[in-house]
Amino acid sequence: MPSPSSTPDVMEKLVSLCKRRGFIFQSSEIYGGAGSVWDYGPLGVELKRNIKERWWNSMIRARSDIEGLDAAILMHPKVWEASGHVSGFVDPLVDCRNCKKRFRADDPRIKGTPGTPDAQCPACGMKATLSAARQFNLMFKTFMGPVEDSAAVVYLRPETAQGIYVNFLNVQQSTRQKVPFGIAQIGKAFRNEITPGNFIFRTREFEQMEMQFFVEPGTDVTWFEYWKAQRMDWHRSLGLAESRLRFHEHTKEELAHYARAAFDVQFDFGGTLGFQEIEGVHNRGDFDLSQHQTFSGKKLEYFDQPANKRYLPFVVETSVGADRTALAVLVNGYREETVEGESEGRTVLGLHPSIAPIKAGVFPLVKKDGMPEMAHRIADDLRSRMPVFYDDSGAIGRRYRRQDEVGTPFCITVDGESITAGTVTVRDRDTLRQERVDAARLGELLGEKLRS
Ligand code: GAP
Numbered sequence: 284m285p286s287p288s289s290t291p292d293v294m295e296k297l298v299s300l301c302k303r304r305g306f307i308f309q310s311s312e313i314y315g316g317a318g319s320v321w322d323y324g325p326l327g328v329e330l331k332r333n334i335k336e337r338w339w340n341s342m343i344r345a346r347s348d349i350e351g352l353d354a355a356i357l358m359h360p361k362v363w364e365a366s367g368h369v370s371g372f373v374d375p376l377v378d379c380r381n382c383k384k385r386f387r388a389d390d391p392r393i394k395g396t397p398g399t400p401d402a403q404c405p406a407c408g409m410k411a412t413l414s415a416a417r418q419f420n421l422m423f424k425t426f427m428g429p430v431e432d433s434a435a436v437v438y439l440r441p442e443t444a445q446g447i448y449v450n451f452l453n454v455q456q457s458t459r460q461k462v463p464f465g466i467a468q469i470g471k472a473f474r475n476e477i478t479p480g481n482f483i484f485r486t487r488e489f490e491q492m493e494m495q496f497f498v499e500p501g502t503d504v505t506w507f508e509y510w511k512a513q514r515m516d517w518h519r520s521l522g523l524a525e526s527r528l529r530f531h532e533h534t535k536e537e538l539a540h541y542a543r544a545a546f547d548v549q550f551d552f553g554g555t556l557g558f559q560e561i562e563g564v565h566n567r568g569d570f571d572l573s574q575h576q577t578f579s580g581k582k583l584e585y586f587d588q589p590a591n592k593r594y595l596p597f598v599v600e601t602s603v604g605a606d607r608t609a610l611a612v613l614v615n616g617y618r619e620e621t622v623e624g625e626s627e628g629r630t631v632l633g634l635h636p637s638i639a640p641i642k643a644g645v646f647p648l649v650k651k652d653g654m655p656e657m658a659h660r661i662a663d664d665l666r667s668r669m670p671v672f673y674d675d676s677g678a679i680g681r682r683y684r685r686q687d688e689v690g691t692p693f694c695i696t697v698d699g700e701s702i703t704a705g706t707v708t709v710r711d712r713d714t715l716r717q718e719r720v721d722a723a724r725l726g727e728l729l730g731e732k733l734r735s
Contacts, residue, residue: 290527292554293617298482300630301613304689306330306640307483319479319486321606326689329640329670331490331609334521335469337637338492338603341517342467349465349494350458354446356471357427362445363438365578366571368422371540372441374477376419382407387477388416421474423487439473444600446470447495448571451583455497462585462596463506467494469605481556483606490605497585497596500569503543506599507566511546514562514601518548521608522635523615527551529558541570548603550611561611562603569595612638616690622715625680632690633713636733642669643729644686648698650675658697661707661722668726669733687712693729697722 301307305324309316323331343351363369375388377397384406388397392405398415423439426432440446447454447466454466469492479485498506511530518528533545547560572595576583584593616633636642645662647654655675662673672691674682679696686694694710701707701722708717709728720728 288551288553288557290551290553292556293614294482294552294554294556297613297617300617300632300688301327301482306613306689319476320488321483321486326640327609330612330634330638331605333638333640334608334612335490335492335605337521338517338605339467339469341520342465342492342494348460348463349467349496350454350460352447352450352454352466352468353470354443354450354468356440356473357437358440358445358449360437361578362449362575363422365574366445366448367540367574368438368441369420372422373418373420375416376477377416378414379404379407379409379412380414381409381412385477386413390478419475419477421476423473423475440470441474442472442602443468443470443491443493444495444602445571447493448575448598449579451495451497451572455585462587463496463498463502465494465496467492469493481552483610484552484556484559486606489607491602492605493600493602495567496599496601498599499587500594500597503566503568503597503599507544507564510599510601511564514564514603515548518550518561518608518611520635521612521638522633523550523611527615531558531560539565541565541567543568550615552611552614561607562601565600565602567598567600569597571598572596627680627684629684629687631687631712634690634692636692639690639692640670641672641686641689641691642693642733643671644682644691644694645671645673646679646682646694646696647675648679648696652699653702654697654699657701657722658695661695661697661725665726665729668730683710693732695725 304326306327308322308324310320310322311317343349376385377388378385382404386393390405393402395402397413400411402413403410404412422441424436426435427437428435447468469490471488472491473488476485476487479487496506496510527550529549531547531549538545542565544566546564548562549558550561551558572583583595585596586593612634618631618633619628620631621628643665645658647658659673662671665671683694692712696708705722706719707722708719710717
């Protein structure tokens, strides 16, 4: 449920900025758009890749106890029976007979009980037009092969986790990992959400970054606490403000069918959306492995050689949305500022430098006296190390503003002194301070700043 916030609502401005500057476009826009599906433009795809890379580096590359995986989206249909998604991944749906709109039955805007005369449609305001609630499965169905019959039904995965469970022994045996260890992957997931919305917050096609950590039963509570803390630290490391982050513990009613315990990492998106889940940390016990063992008839037990015993490991899962994280860093970074001594203010995306789509803008102060040539040389040289943007059009102040608005942390300007002394100015997006540095040292210097 939304928990309104005192933080300002910047969503509308952000949607407009994202379109104007090439972060995010509505899917199939020229046809009127596809419902709650979004395309990432040139800057958006860089931002999301950077987020995914940070996650992959911290979860897999920097550790010896987690292995990567890229499982297919389409899986054997029995996977979803075993996982409980065919029977349990449902939302209660109600329709309005008058305006044809659909709502979740627990939508707080509905007055009265759906299916009774006192119920009022939150969209058209009519009374007695809402149907009784019926269960609606959120999985997208399609057919495998040329015959469209019930035997050919397959699902687009609603979570990436199941690809990990069915590969548990493949990965464990091929890598010789010992419990406790994890398997992680990044990939698309699909949910036929009844009420998607709030830009890329809730969509029907999205990307998850999930990790399943397999532990000995009895150690799961300790590992659960460990992963809660690790994941919160990761969100902090992205630059999300401490005041906008918190944990939310799931009540019994909120727990998913597979979870023994769950905490959400929530971020304050501002306005009426307020604090909302960006990541779930779940103690899934042995629910999934034991279900797959039963449904497949194949043993999925781990053999603990030193202890000479076999058991089904418990799983602590961390599951974060790449799109929702992208939205969080955009909301977190968006600000409008007045600039001392200037009539025009500036819009800034205060993105952490490591995830900013462009790391440096490179400008010649004027288009003459060898400045464009030197600026081009600098941009070409830096481009092999990081994404840079060369810009020589318009006043220098305008060029700075254009980069501020897309979150570029540094702007390099080539001026008269650059030609004679071989130095350039480096302007910091946040402090607006400019330092003069040796042009030959730029790559090294920016590299250091980006790592810090
Ligand atoms: N495997 C566990 C799982 O899928 P979840 O809490 O349903 O757990 C995990 O989803 C994360 O996936 C959420 O915290 C959110 O970031 C993202 N997510 C889920 N549904 C989404 C949707 N419809 N649109 C965008 N992101 C979504």
